[in-house]
Amino acid sequence: MKIYDLRSDTITKPTPQMRKAIAEAEVGDDIYREDPSVNYLESLAAEMLSKEASLFVPSGSMGNLIPLFVNGGRGSLVLASSLSHIIHHEVSALTSIAGILPILIDTPRGILNAESIVPHLSEGSYDMVRKAIIEVENTIGGVCYPLNNLKEIKALAEKNNMVVHMDGARLFNAAVATNVEASEIVKNSDTVTFCISKGLGAPVGSLLCGTKEFIEKARVVRKMLGSAMRQAGILAAGGIYALQNNINRLALDHDNAKEIALALSKTDWAKINLQDVETNILFFEVEGVALDKVIRLFKERGIMVLSDHSKIRVVTNLHIDSDDTLEICKIIGSIEKKDFLK
Numbered sequence: 001m002k003i004y005d006l007r008s009d010t011i012t013k014p015t016p017q018m019r020k021a022i023a024e025a026e027v028g029d030d031i032y033r034e035d036p037s038v039n040y041l042e043s044l045a046a047e048m049l050s051k052e053a054s055l056f057v058p059s060g061s062m063g064n065l066i067p068l069f070v071n072g073g074r075g076s077l078v079l080a081s082s083l084s085h086i087i088h089h090e091v092s093a094l095t096s097i098a099g100i101l102p103i104l105i106d107t108p109r110g111i112l113n114a115e116s117i118v119p120h121l122s123e124g125s126y127d128m129v130r131k132a133i134i135e136v137e138n139t140i141g142g143v144c145y146p147l148n149n150l151k152e153i154k155a156l157a158e159k160n161n162m163v164v165h166m167d168g169a170r171l172f173n174a175a176v177a178t179n180v181e182a183s184e185i186v187k188n189s190d191t192v193t194f195c196i197s198k199g200l201g202a203p204v205g206s207l208l209c210g211t212k213e214f215i216e217k218a219r220v221v222r223k224m225l226g227s228a229m230r231q232a233g234i235l236a237a238g239g240i241y242a243l244q245n246n247i248n249r250l251a252l253d254h255d256n257a258k259e260i261a262l263a264l265s266k267t268d269w270a271k272i273n274l275q276d277v278e279t280n281i282l283f284f285e286v287e288g289v290a291l292d293k294v295i296r297l298f299k300e301r302g303i304m305v306l307s308d309h310s311k312i313r314v315v316t317n318l319h320i321d322s323d324d325t326l327e328i329c330k331i332i333g334s335i336e337k338k339d340f341l342k
């Protein structure tokens with residue numbers, strides 16, 4: 001039986017062409033800034049986002065932690081969605097390492113706007129925590145930020161002497177889905193992190209982007225966290241290949257996710273909101289059935305999924321083509337309500 005792995009887009013393995021690029025990568029000591037592949041990846045990322053500079057970091061989590069550390073730190077706060085990755089999936093590094101206080105904002109689908117932020121910006125006396133950062137996650141649960149929200153959030157941040165950080169782990173999914181250049185999307189964020197290790201298909205790493213001055217500070221903190229790397233060009237080469245070849249194909253992942261969502265909506269057991277399926281991630285529920293039971297039944301039928309935020313999460317990725325998607329939809333169509341009760 002063929003197994004369709006829809007747990008995440010992080011499970012993607014480098015393709016033969018990417019492995020070739022990795023094998024042929026020129027490398028050097030990146031701590032001496034002598035790794036040509038890392039240098040090229042960093043300049044490519046900065047150029048693509050129209051930021052002054054960028055830094056190659058081993059993970060998206062570190063790409064989020066460093067800006068919270070540099071621009072926030074002890075005695076300061078970050079405003080973020082209550083659904084955000086920095087709150088749920090980064091082992092509380094923001095409090096335990098960066099020492100920053102998160103204030104969580106509840107909004108539909110995790111998308112913040114000015115109205116949801118304003119109540120948290122009251123002027124205060126010296127004994128109040130310093131308001132430092134507004135964090136936006138794009139995409140969040142596969143949902144793209146409207147440009148207008150980003151604009152008004154940046155305006156509020158500026159007015160209050162704060163900076164905006166975008167956790168753009170899946171920034172390029174947002175760019176492809178909304179047909180807006182990534183550089184345009186990040187215009188209103190001071191710092192941005194995006195992952196090459198997810199839908200873009202590279203094995204390891206993320207790029208943190210911002211001003212030159214910020215990136216120099218970020219480089220120091222990366223070293224402090226023990227994550228400066230030596231011949232990291234081996235990894236960077238995968239990222240260069242990904243940025244040069246794998247962005248446009250994200251549209252296929254989005255089409256496949258929509259097909260799977262449609263198949264789920266046609267069953268009499270899945271509860272799904274089709275409008276929320278904008279990119280490569282979708283969520284659904286089976287009312288009255290525990291999540292682990294759904295995961296188990298899907299696995300028995302050859303589909304691997306996970307749960308997140310009390311729902312079943314499905315993520316399409318570059319190992320799932322349109323034939324696979326047809327097959328997945330067929331399997332979903334063959335599942336009956338009573339199968340969950342066994």
Ligand SMILES: *Cc1c(COP(=O)(O)O)cnc(C)c1O
Nearest residue numbers: 059060061062085137167169195
């Ligand atoms: C995956 C992800 C991260 C962190 O990436 P890691 O490389 O797993 O540390 C951060 N934010 C979001 C939204 C993510 O999906």
